[in-house]
Amino acid sequence: MALLDVRDLHVRGAAGDLLRGVDLSVGEHRRVAVLGPSGSGKSLTTAAVLGLLPPGLRAGGSVRLGGAEVLGVPAARRPARSRPGLVRQDSSGALHPLLPVGRQLALPVRARGRAARAQVLETLHALGFREPRRVAAALPSELSGGQRQRVCLALALATPSALLVADEPTTALDVVTQAGVLELLRERTGPAAGRALLLVTHDVAVAAALCEEVVVLDGGRVVEHAPLERVLRAPAHERTRELVAAARAVDAHLAALAAPAAAPGAARTGPRVAS
Secondary structure, eight states, rough: OOOOEEEEEEEETTTTEEEEEEEEEEEOOOEEEEOOOTSSHHHHHHHHHTTTOOOHHHHHHHEETTTTTTTSSSSSSGGGGGGGGGSSOHHHHHHHSOOHHHHHHHTTSSOHHHHHHHHHHHHHHHTSSOHHHHHHSSSSSSHHHHHHHHHHHHHHHTSOSSEEESSSSTTTSOOHHHHHHHHHHHSSSSSTTTTEEEESSSSSSHHHHHEEEEEEETTTEEEEEEEEHHHHHHHOOOHHHHHHHHHHHHHHHHHHHHHHTTTTTTTOSSSOOOO
């Protein structure tokens, strides 16, 4: 049985259908990417799965998480294990601007007092912060974009759910910071971590860096659903071919720019798409 099983998901607004017949599934400890260009329905699919659709939109079909039907149940009313951890694209909007990071990280922790503070510091240290006490005392505005995104990852991992949803988690980050966040997602999901990942991205290279399986959306419909290796080797749909070709063109261009300055055998930083 799939950990997340979405069947015939459709979302309708005042202007008509925005999603039509979306099917996807995420097995236990698996990493699946929802891939597509802007406006394809990626984030809307995520919102429907999470119970976070904006007012005025109605969802139909089925969304089962851990065997329980959750479609139509608002996020706040779902049992704790039916609330996937969420890493948003906008880390600034995901964090309270007036609360120190440490206090925000302590909210989902079951322990209190010194035990909670110790757990927060341990979490920050595990996510690569060399000065966890300073970071815990800081406001979100006092941290860099990459640091805020790691804090959002810590908040998402604090949930008891076996599923982590990352919605464009590296879009606003430079390539070095992006590589660090992707490495953290790789470490904290998959069989060794005991947690599955649903990654939403427009970037084929990001999907290739993390996932084993890809669901491609276009115009609110699934146009391709296949193992990542097969999609990279022989994409079946025109939209998928365009996305893969664009990613390879960018990769080749960046490699050409870096070649004169690179030492022999040096590797480019950041995700890339294999040829």
